[in-house]
Amino acid sequence: QRNNSSSISNSSRFLYNSLPSKAWGSTCPIPRPEFCSSSVIRFSSSKSSEPTREMQSIQNPESISYLRQREAAEIDEMLMGPLGFSVDQLMELAGLSVATSIEEVYKPSEYNRVLAICGPGNNGGDGLVAARHLHHFGYKPVICYPKRTAKQLYTGLVTQLESLSVPFLAVEDLPLDLSKDFDILVDAMFGFSFHGAPRPPFDDLIQKLVYLHKCNEVHEKRSVVVSIDIPSGWHVEEGDVGGEGIKPDMLVSLTAPKLCAKKFSGPHHFLGGRFIPPIIVEKFKLHLPPYPGTSMCVRIGKPPQIDMSALRENYISPEFLEEQVEANPIDQFRKWFDDAVVAGLKEPNAMCLSTVGKDGKPSSRMVLLKGVDKDGFVWFTNYESRKAHELSENPRAALLFYWDGLNRQVRVEGSVQKVSDEESEKYFHSRPRGSQIGAIVSKQSSIVPGRHVLHQQYKELEEKFSNISLIPKPKHWGGYRLEPELFEFWQGQQSRLHDRLQYVPQEINGKQVWKIVRLAP
Numbered sequence: 001q002r003n004n005s006s007s008i009s010n011s012s013r014f015l016y017n018s019l020p021s022k023a024w025g026s027t028c029p030i031p032r033p034e035f036c037s038s039s040v041i042r043f044s045s046s047k048s049s050e051p052t053r054e055m056q057s058i059q060n061p062e063s064i065s066y067l068r069q070r071e072a073a074e075i076d077e078m079l080m081g082p083l084g085f086s087v088d089q090l091m092e093l094a095g096l097s098v099a100t101s102i103e104e105v106y107k108p109s110e111y112n113r114v115l116a117i118c119g120p121g122n123n124g125g126d127g128l129v130a131a132r133h134l135h136h137f138g139y140k141p142v143i144c145y146p147k148r149t150a151k152q153l154y155t156g157l158v159t160q161l162e163s164l165s166v167p168f169l170a171v172e173d174l175p176l177d178l179s180k181d182f183d184i185l186v187d188a189m190f191g192f193s194f195h196g197a198p199r200p201p202f203d204d205l206i207q208k209l210v211y212l213h214k215c216n217e218v219h220e221k222r223s224v225v226v227s228i229d230i231p232s233g234w235h236v237e238e239g240d241v242g243g244e245g246i247k248p249d250m251l252v253s254l255t256a257p258k259l260c261a262k263k264f265s266g267p268h269h270f271l272g273g274r275f276i277p278p279i280i281v282e283k284f285k286l287h288l289p290p291y292p293g294t295s296m297c298v299r300i301g302k303p304p305q306i307d308m309s310a311l312r313e314n315y316i317s318p319e320f321l322e323e324q325v326e327a328n329p330i331d332q333f334r335k336w337f338d339d340a341v342v343a344g345l346k347e348p349n350a351m352c353l354s355t356v357g358k359d360g361k362p363s364s365r366m367v368l369l370k371g372v373d374k375d376g377f378v379w380f381t382n383y384e385s386r387k388a389h390e391l392s393e394n395p396r397a398a399l400l401f402y403w404d405g406l407n408r409q410v411r412v413e414g415s416v417q418k419v420s421d422e423e424s425e426k427y428f429h430s431r432p433r434g435s436q437i438g439a440i441v442s443k444q445s446s447i448v449p450g451r452h453v454l455h456q457q458y459k460e461l462e463e464k465f466s467n468i469s470l471i472p473k474p475k476h477w478g479g480y481r482l483e484p485e486l487f488e489f490w491q492g493q494q495s496r497l498h499d500r501l502q503y504v505p506q507e508i509n510g511k512q513v514w515k516i517v518r519l520a521p
C-alpha cells in the first residue's frame with residue numbers, strides 16, 4: 001500500500017467545490033438574526049469576548065430608511081458633485097455589490113448561467129459591471145444590452161466584457177422561455193430614474209421576466225430573477241402598482257432602499273453600495289444595517305426560513321485511492337492536516353473527543369489537538385472534568401476531525417493515558433497568561449452561580465500573580481494522549497459514493513503493520 005503520489009495533496013490546496021442544494025423552503029423554521037451578509041451571521045474570529053459590530057447590529061427592518069425618487073437623485077448629485085466621486089467609481093462599487101450579493105445566495109456551482117438584461121442608464125451600467133465580476137467569480141454571464149449608450153464609460157464596460165469573451169445577445173435571439181437557458185436573470189433595465197410605462201424593447205423584456213415566474217411554476221429547477229435597485233417597471237415609490245410586474249427573488253438596493261422596496265416580498269433583500277459618507281447619512285437621516293467585515297453587501301431583513309430536510313451538499317473531490325495513501329496512518333493524517341492548514345481552514349486542529357464512563361453513556365465535546373506523533377494524539381484539559389472522570393473509568397475514546405471545504409473526515413480510536421507531568425508543565429507555560437489563570441479559575445464541568453464569579457476570581461488571581469513571572473500549573477490540569485488503534489480517512493464524493501479507507505493494526509510475522517481496507521460509504 002505504498003504512496004508515491006502527491007496528487008491529493010496538490011489538488012487540495014484549494015477548497016473543493018460542493019454543490020449546495022436549494023434549501024429555501026418553508027417547513028422547518030430556524031430563526032436567525034435579521035442582518036447578516038450571508039445566510040449565517042459572521043462572528044468575528046478575534047478571541048475578544050466583546051460583541052462584534054455585526055452582533056450588535058441585529059435590528060428591525062421596519063426601522064430602516066427608504067428613499068423617495070427625488071432623494072435618491074439628490075444623493076447621487078451630492079456624491080458626484082461636492083463629495084468628489086466619479087460615476088465610474090460608484091458604478092464599479094454598485095456592480096460589485098450586486099455580484100457579491102448574488103454569490104452569497106446563488107452559488108456558481110448550481111446557478112451558473114446568467115443573463116444580464118441591461119437598460120440605457122446607470123442601472124444598465126451596474127448590470128454590466130456586475131456581469132464582469134460574476135464572470136470572475138466563476139459564473140457564465142451573457143448580456144442583452146439593446147439600447148447602448150455612446151458614452152466612454154459604457155463603451156469601456158462593453159469592451160471589458162468582450163475581452164473576457166462574454167457573449168452579447170440581441171433581443172430577437174433570446175429564447176421565449178428564458179428559464180431553459182439561464183439560471184439567473186439580472187434585471188438591470190431601470191433604476192431610480194424610471195418613469196411612465198416601459199417603452200420597447202423593454203416592455204417585452206419585462207414581460208419575459210414576468211412570464212418566467214409562471215414558467216417556474218411548472219419547471220422543476222427554478223431560474224431566479226435578481227433586480228438591481230428597482231424591479232424594472234415598478235413605480236420607484238409605489239412599487240408594482242398593477243400587481244402584474246416582475247416578482248424578483250432577490251433585490252439589491254443601492255445606497256439605501258427606495259420606497260418601492262417596502263413592497264418587495266421575495267426571499268432575499270440585500271443592500272449594496274458601501275460608499276456613503278457620514279454627511280449623507282446625517283442629512284437624509286439614514287438608518288441602515290452596517291456592512292459586516294469586508295463585505296460589499298449586507299442582507300436586509302430576515303433570511304427566508306430554511307427547509308432543513310433539503311439542506312445538503314453534493315461533495316465533489318478528487319478520488320481518494322488505496323494506491324495514493326501513506327502506509328502509516330500518522331503520515332497520512334499529517335498530510336491531510338497540512339492540506340487543511342494550506343486551505344486556510346479555521347482551527348484545523350479542533351477535534352471531537354468522545355468518551356464513555358462506566359455507565360456506558362457516551363459523551364462528546366471539542367478539544368484542540370496540540371501534538372501528534374507515532375505515540376499518539378495529545379490534548380490538554382482539566383483532570384477533574386467530566387471527560388477526565390469518564391476516561392478514568394474507561395480509557396477507550398474516539399477522536400473525530402471534520403475538515404469542511406475539503407470534504408474530509410478522519411476518525412481515530414484508541415486508548416488514552418495522561419501525558420507526563422513535565423509535558424503538561426511545559427505546555428501549560430507556553431499558553432497565554434490569561435489562559436493559564438483561566439485554567440486555575442475554572443473547576444471545569446462544575447456548576448458556577450454566574451459569569452461574575454469566574455471574572456471576580458480571575459481578577460483576584462491576576463492581581464496575585466502580577467509580580468510573579470511563572471504562574472504555577474494547577475495539579476488538576478494536564479494532557480492526555482490517545483494511542484491509536486484504528487483510523488478511518490473519509491473523502492466525500494458525489495452521489496454519496498464516498499471514499500472510506502480504514503487502517504487496522506495487524507501482526508505479520510510478529511511485526512505490527514497497518515492493514516488498509518475500503519469501507520462502503
Ligand SMILES: NC(=O)C1=CN([C@@H]2O[C@H](COP(=O)(O)OP(=O)(O)OC[C@H]3O[C@@H](n4cnc5c(N)ncnc54)[C@H](OP(=O)(O)O)[C@@H]3O)[C@@H](O)[C@H]2O)[C@H](O)CC1
Nearest residue numbers: 090091121122123190191192193194195197198199229255
Ligand atoms: N448613488 C447610487 O446609488 C448609485 C446608483 N447607480 C445606479 O444608477 C441608477 C440610476 O441611474 P439613472 O441613469 O439615473 O437611471 P436609470 O438607470 O433608471 O435609467 C434612466 C434611463 O432609462 C430611461 N427610461 C426611463 N423611463 C423609461 C421608460 N418608461 N421606458 C424606457 N426608458 C426609460 C431614461 O430615458 P428617458 O429618455 O426617459 O430619460 C434613461 O435613459 C440607480 O438606480 C442605480 O442602479 C450608480 O450606478 C451608482 C451610484
Ligand SMILES: Cc1cc2nc3c(=O)[nH]c(=O)nc-3n(C[C@H](O)[C@H](O)[C@H](O)COP(=O)(O)O)c2cc1C
Nearest residue numbers: 350365366367368379380381382385386387388445
Ligand atoms: C473548538 C473548541 C476547542 C476546545 N478545546 C478544548 C481543549 O483543548 N481542552 C478543553 O479542556 N476544553 C476545550 N474546549 C471546551 C470543551 O469542548 C468542553 O466544553 C470542556 O472541555 C468541558 O467538557 P467536559 O465537561 O465534557 O469535560 C473546546 C471547545 C471548542 C468549541
Ligand SMILES: Cc1ncc(COP(=O)(O)O)c(C=O)c1O
Nearest residue numbers: 367368380381382431435442444
Ligand atoms: C477550556 C479550554 N481548555 C483548553 C483549551 C485548549 O487550547 P489552548 O491550550 O490553546 O488554550 C481550550 C480551547 O478552546 C479550552 O476551551
Ligand SMILES: [K+]
Nearest residue numbers: 187190228230
Ligand atoms: K432594475
